[in-house]
Amino acid sequence: MKIIVLGSGVVGVTSAWYLAQAGHEVTVVDRQPGAGLETSFANAGQVSPGYSAPWAGPGVPLKSIKWLLMKYRPFVFWPMPDPHLWSWLVQMLENCTTSAYDRNKGRMVRLAEYSRDVLDDLRASTGITYDDRQQGTLQVFRTQKQVDAAAGDIRVLQQYGVKYEVLDAAGCIAAEPGLASARDKIVGGLRLPGDQTGDAFKFTQNLAAMAQKAGVTFLYDTKIRALHNEGGRITGVQTSRGLLSADSYVLSLGSYSPAMVRSLGLNLPIYPVKGYSITTPIINEERAPVSTVMDETFKIGITRLGNRTRVGGTAELAGFSTRLRKPRRETLEHSLTDLFPGGNNLSDATFWTGLRPMTPDGTPIIGRTQYDNLFLNTGHGTLGWTMACGSGRVLADLMSGRMPEIPFEDLGLVRYGR
Structure with missing residues (x-):
């Protein structure tokens, strides 16, 4: 055909x-x-089946208001007279229930776990390389409230047989030694050993x-x-x-x-959710990530790609605008330097933005x-x-x-x- x-x-x-x-x-x-x-071209670099979850979830409408008021915002909204935006937002709000979240996360994890296995087969059969690593993802929690909230995600992981580890601060540092300088900022973490990293481009x-x-x-x-x-x-x-x-x-x-x-x-029902990233050379291996660290507070992924660190995040509703906004870069830099101080050369970082095609669920x-x-x-x-x-x-x-x-x-x- x-x-x-x-x-x-x-x-x-x-x-x-x-x-x-x-x-x-x-x-x-x-x-x-x-x-x-x-x-x-320059996404966060994660192949993260265990971290696959919808943006829509219980409590998100109230959380989004809090996010909009933060100095380093994980969510940014530019209201526009676009009927497609408002229709998409209504459908997304309809998915902000516990039952919808569990259903949506379940099918996302199912597809993502399968996709990871297919990628493994492709890599084994072809030898394709892409700065890939198979060393898991660590979701870092800065508050006990975040630790408690992870129970819902863990329930879905258990349902689909996804391996996970619940860690205290010491366990997080054992998995990612570069976090040692940020020990006082970490309460705990959720490690997903089956996750991977690599340069999508x-x-x-x-x-x-x-x-x-x-x-x-x-x-x-x-x-x-x-x-x-x-x-x-x-x-x-x-x-x-x-x-x-x-x-x-x-x-x-x-x-x-x-x-x-x-x-x-x-x-x-697809709308562009704008994301940003910076890519910076590693100058100190001991203060750089081993794999991917997810900063739960700022919804940012910090990923090791060869001799570079990719920092990606932010959900910005700004239509099809690809304007690079300085405050978004500051958020990415803050998360990186707060968790991995001295590991990367920010003066040589490249700044990028892309439009991620998001469905309401x-x-x-x-x-x-x-x-x-x-x-x-x-x-x-x-x-x-x-x-x-x-x-x-x-x-x-x-x-x-x-x-x-x-x-x-x-x-x-x-x-x-x-």
């Missing part, structure tokens, strides 16, 4: 890889000059090169203008290169997915649409890197007429009644 994949981020490229491995003729189309140059670039050798065609510098349809099927993609046609189509355009299919009558949208040859693999939010390989494999199985290896029905658009 001839398939066109729209988008060459980490999700689009993994989709193309697994579709090609299933024997399909695949073409990837993207406006950028190469793979992984938007949201996948390097992974995407390397996998794209491997996919190309396997026969996948990449059409870069190609603007995607519209999808044509007739008789309940997509008949082609209008691009800056002209009309491209295939037997089936995959939409993996991240935050830009909804606009591409709105004229087709598809309403995808945190779970990506994978599967069929009302058009029988249009498939979705989009809406992964902050977890595109974590869920990419599993999502690509599930999609390839569905499109190839095979039963996916994990339950997939609740990953589709149908869960929104559409």
